[in-house]
Amino acid sequence: MLRSRWLLPGAALALGAGLGATLSRRRAGGDAAEGLLGRLPVVPVVPAVAAAGPPALPGSAPVELTKYGLPGLAQLRSRESYVLCYDPRSRSALWVIEQLNRDTLSGASERAACDFQEDDSVHEYHRATNADYRGSGFDRGHLAAAANHKWSQKAMRDTFYLSNIAPQDPHLNQNAWNNLEKYSRSLARSNKNVYVCTGPLFLPRMEADGKMYVKYQVIGKNNVAVPTHFFKVLILEKESGEIELRSYVMPNSPVDDKIPLERFLVPIESIERASGLLFVPNILKRTSNLKAITAGSKR
Numbered sequence: 001m002l003r004s005r006w007l008l009p010g011a012a013l014a015l016g017a018g019l020g021a022t023l024s025r026r027r028a029g030g031d032a033a034e035g036l037l038g039r040l041p042v043v044p045v046v047p048a049v050a051a052a053g054p055p056a057l058p059g060s061a062p063v064e065l066t067k068y069g070l071p072g073l074a075q076l077r078s079r080e081s082y083v084l085c086y087d088p089r090s091r092s093a094l095w096v097i098e099q100l101n102r103d104t105l106s107g108a109s110e111r112a113a114c115d116f117q118e119d120d121s122v123h124e125y126h127r128a129t130n131a132d133y134r135g136s137g138f139d140r141g142h143l144a145a146a147a148n149h150k151w152s153q154k155a156m157r158d159t160f161y162l163s164n165i166a167p168q169d170p171h172l173n174q175n176a177w178n179n180l181e182k183y184s185r186s187l188a189r190s191n192k193n194v195y196v197c198t199g200p201l202f203l204p205r206m207e208a209d210g211k212m213y214v215k216y217q218v219i220g221k222n223n224v225a226v227p228t229h230f231f232k233v234l235i236l237e238k239e240s241g242e243i244e245l246r247s248y249v250m251p252n253s254p255v256d257d258k259i260p261l262e263r264f265l266v267p268i269e270s271i272e273r274a275s276g277l278l279f280v281p282n283i284l285k286r287t288s289n290l291k292a293i294t295a296g297s298k299r
Contacts, residue, residue: 077121077163081155082144084164086119088126090225092166095199095277096143100188107150114156116140119163128162132220141168141230143198145181166200167219167226168252175257177230177250183261184234191244195235200227201249201274227252231271233279243287245279247271265294 075086081104085094118129133140143164149155158164168177188194202225204212217226229251236244247268248261272278283290 075122077119079155079158079161080152081149081158082164084144086122086163088122090166090200090227091126091128091132091162091222092200092225092227093143093163095197095275096164098144098148098196098198100148100185100194100196101192102189104149104151104155105185105188107152109150109153109156111146111156113153114146114160116160116162116165119161122163128165128222128224129220130162132222132224133167134220136167136219137170138167138219138226139170139173140165141173141177143200144196145184147181148185148196166230167217167224168230169254171254172250172252176255176259176261179257180232180248180250180261180264184232187234187236191236192239193237195237197231197233197235197277197279199231199275199277200225201229201231201271203228203274231275233268233271235279235283241287241289243283243290244293245283245290246293247279267294268292 072088075088077084077086082096082098084096086092087094116130118127120127130140140162142159143166144159146156146159149159184194184196202214202216204214205228207213216228218224219226229249232248234246234248236246238244245268247266248264249266249271250264268279272280280290
């Protein structure tokens with residue numbers, strides 16, 4: 001059952017909420033990065049880090065402040081099948097972006113040949129282990145789904161790094177969320193490309209004292225954070241050149257898989273406010289023809 005007491009900042013998480021309008025703005029220019037990052041219609045802005053020496057900082061902070069390095073910067077991982085921004089506090093990702101199309105969905109890769117594994121590119125203080133999940137009652141839920149990348153065994157194997165995993169309610173993972181992943185793949189078969197951005201949410205909830213709190217469980221000795229909700233943003237590139245946007249939020253709890261997926265459509269602004277990410281401004285840098293699909297929209 002969905003709990004209406006969980007709120008997205010600025011908007012209640014009401015099923016069937018939507019933007020209710022087609023967005024159209026002037027196209028903005030910008031240099032494209034190389035590789036997958038350069039092809040993505042949406043990339044949350046992160047600071048660039050120089051390969052050597054202290055990073056350049058905006059503003060007037062003295063360079064002397066960085067002589068011993070900075071305690072932390074955005075942790076990007078570019079893998080065969082996705083780009084990920086890691087959150088060392090939660091021991092999971094802030095977001096994961098994939099590109100799906102007919103080619104990525106076909107191939108001979110086998111899930112049985114893949115094993116969940118620690119991400120040794122993450123400092124040992126900040127990484128999750130398989131032991132954290134053992135006996136927790138939560139599934140190791142993929143953010144970038146394994147079945148999205150049958151085109152390459154390595155690409156599929158990369159989705160099993162625990163940095164691409166978050167604790168997920170088993171009923172949700174195996175039913176309603178799985179249905180959303182399958183739906184994403186069905187859209188990729190009928191569109192030029194589908195870019196999928198997935199991540200956790202930690203939403204405030206009103207308690208009995210009438211005050212709002214952000215509370216979430218942690219599991220294992222590494223205190224892996226259990227999200228209260230998950231989001232999935234789908235950016236569809238049509239053969240016609242039109243861009244279509246669909247954004248979903250599901251609670252990390254048992255959800256009746258008979259509920260139509262369109263009931264989980266939410267305003268993209270709600271996800272942006274709750275996650276600290278920005279999607280629409282970045283998408284509009286690539287297109288002047290954006291349509292947001294909402295609950296009740298005609299397909």
